[in-house]
Amino acid sequence: MKVAFLGASKGMGRALARRMAARGDELCLLGRDLEDQRRTALDLSARAGSSREIPVHHCDLEQPEGFAQALKHCEESLAGLDCVVVTAGVYDAQENLEADTDWARRLMTINFSNTVAFCEEARKRLLARGGGTLCVFSSVAGERGRKPVVIYGASKAGLSAYLEGLDHKFRAAGLRTVCIKPGFVKTGMTAGLKPPPFAGEPDQVAGVVLRAIDKGTPVAYAPGIWALVMLAIRSLPRFVMRKIGF
Amino acid sequence: MDADQSTISGWGGLPHPGREVFSEDLVRLSKDAVLSRGLGRAYGDSALPPPGTLDVATTILADRILAFDEQSGILRAEAGLDLHQINWLFLERGWFTPVTPGTQYVTLGGMVAADVHGKNHHVEGCFGAHVTALLMRVADGRILECSAQHEPELFWGTIGGMGLTGHILEVEFQMKRIPSPWIQGESMRVPDIEEFVRLLKESGDAWPFTMGWIDCVSTGASLGRGILYRGRWAESGSRAEAPQSKRRLSVPINLPNFTLNKLSVKLFNESIYRTHIPSKKAGLQHPEKFFYPLDKILHWNRIYGKRGFTQYQCVLPNSAGQGAARRFLEFLTKQGGASSFLCVIKDCGAEGQGMLSFPMPGISIALDIAVDANTQSLVNLLNGEVIEMGGRIYLAKDAFTRPEDFRLMEPRLDQFLELRRKWDPDQKFRSAQSVRMLGDRA
Numbered sequence: 256m257k258v259a260f261l262g263a264s265k266g267m268g269r270a271l272a273r274r275m276a277a278r279g280d281e282l283c284l285l286g287r288d289l290e291d292q293r294r295t296a297l298d299l300s301a302r303a304g305s306s307r308e309i310p311v312h313h314c315d316l317e318q319p320e321g322f323a324q325a326l327k328h329c330e331e332s333l334a335g336l337d338c339v340v341v342t343a344g345v346y347d348a349q350e351n352l353e354a355d356t357d358w359a360r361r362l363m364t365i366n367f368s369n370t371v372a373f374c375e376e377a378r379k380r381l382l383a384r385g386g387g388t389l390c391v392f393s394s395v396a397g398e399r400g401r402k403p404v405v406i407y408g409a410s411k412a413g414l415s416a417y418l419e420g421l422d423h424k425f426r427a428a429g430l431r432t433v434c435i436k437p438g439f440v441k442t443g444m445t446a447g448l449k450p451p452p453f454a455g456e457p458d459q460v461a462g463v464v465l466r467a468i469d470k471g472t473p474v475a476y477a478p479g480i481w482a483l484v485m486l487a488i489r490s491l492p493r494f495v496m497r498k499i500g501f
Numbered sequence: 502m503d504a505d506q507s508t509i510s511g512w513g514g515l516p517h518p519g520r521e522v523f524s525e526d527l528v529r530l531s532k533d534a535v536l537s538r539g540l541g542r543a544y545g546d547s548a549l550p551p552p553g554t555l556d557v558a559t560t561i562l563a564d565r566i567l568a569f570d571e572q573s574g575i576l577r578a579e580a581g582l583d584l585h586q587i588n589w590l591f592l593e594r595g596w597f598t599p600v601t602p603g604t605q606y607v608t609l610g611g612m613v614a615a616d617v618h619g620k621n622h623h624v625e626g627c628f629g630a631h632v633t634a635l636l637m638r639v640a641d642g643r644i645l646e647c648s649a650q651h652e653p654e655l656f657w658g659t660i661g662g663m664g665l666t667g668h669i670l671e672v673e674f675q676m677k678r679i680p681s682p683w684i685q686g687e688s689m690r691v692p693d694i695e696e697f698v699r700l701l702k703e704s705g706d707a708w709p710f711t712m713g714w715i716d717c718v719s720t721g722a723s724l725g726r727g728i729l730y731r732g733r734w735a736e737s738g739s740r741a742e743a744p745q746s747k748r749r750l751s752v753p754i755n756l757p758n759f760t761l762n763k764l765s766v767k768l769f770n771e772s773i774y775r776t777h778i779p780s781k782k783a784g785l786q787h788p789e790k791f792f793y794p795l796d797k798i799l800h801w802n803r804i805y806g807k808r809g810f811t812q813y814q815c816v817l818p819n820s821a822g823q824g825a826a827r828r829f830l831e832f833l834t835k836q837g838g839a840s841s842f843l844c845v846i847k848d849c850g851a852e853g854q855g856m857l858s859f860p861m862p863g864i865s866i867a868l869d870i871a872v873d874a875n876t877q878s879l880v881n882l883l884n885g886e887v888i889e890m891g892g893r894i895y896l897a898k899d900a901f902t903r904p905e906d907f908r909l910m911e912p913r914l915d916q917f918l919e920l921r922r923k924w925d926p927d928q929k930f931r932s933a934q935s936v937r938m939l940g941d942r943a
Contacts, residue, residue, distance in 0.1 A: 446523035
C-alpha cells in the first residue's frame with residue numbers, strides 16, 4: 256500500500272507508521288519540521304530493516320496553500336497513492352483556550368477548517384486515481400459537548416461530521432473514509448493529564464487503526480472499549496451532563 | 502491531584518516530590534531540565550529531582566532509531582529507546598545488545614548513565630564498553646558529540662555518571678552478532694556459598710553468561726546455597742521457530758506490607774531451592790526467560806507494599822580473599838538477614854573505563870530489603886563491611902548510603918567531581934541522589 260502520512264513523527268501517528276512500515280507499506284511523510292520528518296523516516300526504515308529511503312515533504316496544517324503540492328509530491332515520490340492518513344492536530348486544555356481566543360481560533364482552524372481542506376485535496380487526488388482510503392484521526396471528544404473539551408471537542412465534532420458526510424457521498428465512487436476516534440491515549444499530547452480508566456497505548460491504537468484501514472471501517476474507536484464508553488456518554492440526558500465534570 | 506503535591510519514585514517505590522515532563526523532542530525537553538529520567542528502574546533516588554525542584558525530563562517518548570548498519574552492527578538511537586524494543590526488533594535479525602541488565606524495561610540513556618552490567622560482565626564488561634558515541638546537552642547549553650576520541654573525559658564521566666554530567670540525547674553503540682535467538686542454558690543447585698563462588702569462577706571460562714540466585718535466609722552449612730544459571734547463545738539451527746515475546750502478568754496494586762515477612766520469605770527461598778528438580782537441568786531456553794525472569798511480572802515491585810524497598814548491591818573485590826562472600830553473608834544473617842525474596846550473586850570482570858562505573862573484579866551480591874525503621878542502620882553496617890573489604894556499592898540501586906561511606910568506597914570520586922566542576926561549575930545537573938551523596942546544592 257502506498258501511503259501519504261501527515262503526522263507520523265509523534266504519538267499515535269508514530270506507532271501507526273511503524274506498523275505500516277514493518278509490514279512493507281510504502282510511506283511518504285508530510286510534516287511541518289522537515290528535519291523531524293527525516294529522523295522519523297530513518298527510524299521507520301531501520302525498524303523495518305529496509306534499505307528503501309522514505310521520502311519526506313513539507314506540509315503545515317497552518318499553510319493550506321501547500322496542501323495540493325504536498326500530496327502531489329507524495330504521489331510522485333511513491334509512483335502511486337492508495338491511502339492518505341491524517342493524524343496531525345493540536346490539543347490544549349479548555350482553560351487555556353478560554354483564556355486566549357486567538358489560540359482557540361487557531362486550534363479550530365487547524366483541527367477543523369484546514370484539516371477539511373487537506374482532506375478535500377486528498378479526496379480529489381484519490382478519486383482521480385479511481386479511489387483509495389482516507390484515514391483521519393478525529394476524537395471521542397467530538398461525540399458530545401463536554402465541559403473539559405468545549406472548544407477542542409467542537410473542532411473534532413465538526414471534523415467527524417465532515418468525514419461522515421464524505422463517506423456517505425463518495426464511498427460508491429471508491430473513496431473509503433475511515434474516521435478514527437481515539438479515547439484517552441498515553442502520548443506526549445496527554446502527558447501531565449491523569450489517565451482515566453481505559454487509557455490506551457499508542458501501539459494498541461495503531462493495531463485498531465490498521466485493521467480499520469484494511470477493512471474500510473467508516474468509524475473506529477480506539478482502543479475498542481471506548482465505543483462502549485461513548486455509547487454510555489451519548490445516552491446520558493442533558494441534565495446529567497450538566498451536573499458532571501467530564 | 503495538585504501539581505505541587507505530585508510525587509514520583511524510583512523502582513523501590515519510596516515516594517518523593519516530583520513530576521515527569523515528557524516530549525518526543527529531547528533537544529527542547531533538556532533545555533532547562535536538571536535531570537533526565539528514563540523508565541524509572543533505578544531503585545533509589547538516582548532519577549528523582551533534587552529538593553526544591555519538581556520536574557525531571559522523562560525521555561521515553563524519544564525512541565527513534567536513527568541508524569543501524571547491518572554490516573557493522575552499529576546502532577544509533579534517541580536516548581529514550583528501550584531495550585525491550587531493541588531486543589524484539591533485532592533478535593530475529595541476528596543481533597542482540599552486547600550487555601543487558603536483568604530487565605529489558607530500561608532506556609539506552611539509563612543504561613549509559615548507570616553503566617549497566619549483566620550476566621556476561623566477566624567477558625564483555627559493562628554496557629559503556631560498547632558505546633561508540635553520545636550526543637549530549639551540557640550545562641552551558643551546547644549540544645555536542647563525545648566519544649572515546651572526542652572529549653573522552655566527558656564521555657567516560659557520563660558512562661556511569663548517573664546523568665550528572667549532562668543530558669544524554671542520543672546513544673550509538675555496537676550490537677553483537679548472535680548465531681541464533683535461543684539460549685543454550687544450564688541451571689543447577691549449589692549447596693553453599695564456597696561452592697557457589699568456585700562454580701561462578703569456573704563457569705566463567707566456558708560460559709559467557711553466568712549468575713546465581715542465592716538463599717540469603719539460610720544459615721550455617723547451607724549459607725549461600727542457591728541455583729547457578731549459565732548459558733550461551735545456541736548454535737544456529739538449534740530450533741526452527743523464532744522466540745515470541747511472552748505475555749506478562751502484572752501486580753495491579755501495592756500488596757499489603759505483611760505479604761513479605763520472615764516466614765513467607767523463608768518459605769519462598771526454601772521452595773525455589775527444593776523445587777529445582779533434578780538438581781541439574783540443561784536445554785534450550787527462551788531468551789526472555791533466561792535474561793529477564795522478573796520481567797514476566799510487571800510491577801513486581803508492588804509486592805513490597807506501600808512501605809517500598811531498596812536493593813543493596815555491592816561488589817566484594819578479589820583482593821578481599823576467597824572467604825569474602827561468606828563473611829558478608831554471615832554478617833548479613835547475623836543482622837537478622839534481609840526479608841529478601843531475591844538475592845543475586847555474580848562474578849565481575851575487569852573494571853571499566855566509566856569514571857564511576859560500579860563493577861570491579863570480584864563477587865557482586867544484590868539483595869532486596871523492605872524499607873522500615875532499621876533500613877538505614879542496616880545499610881550503614883553493610884557498608885562498613887564492604888568498605889573494610891575494599892568493595893563498593895551500585896549507585897543505581899542505592900537510596901541510603903551516607904556520603905562519608907561513599908567517599909571511603911570510591912577513590913575515583915575526586916576525579917568525577919573535578920570533571921563536573923569543569924563542565925558544570927554551577928551544578929545545573931543534580932538529582933536527589935547527588936544532593937544526598939555528593940553534597941550538591943539543594
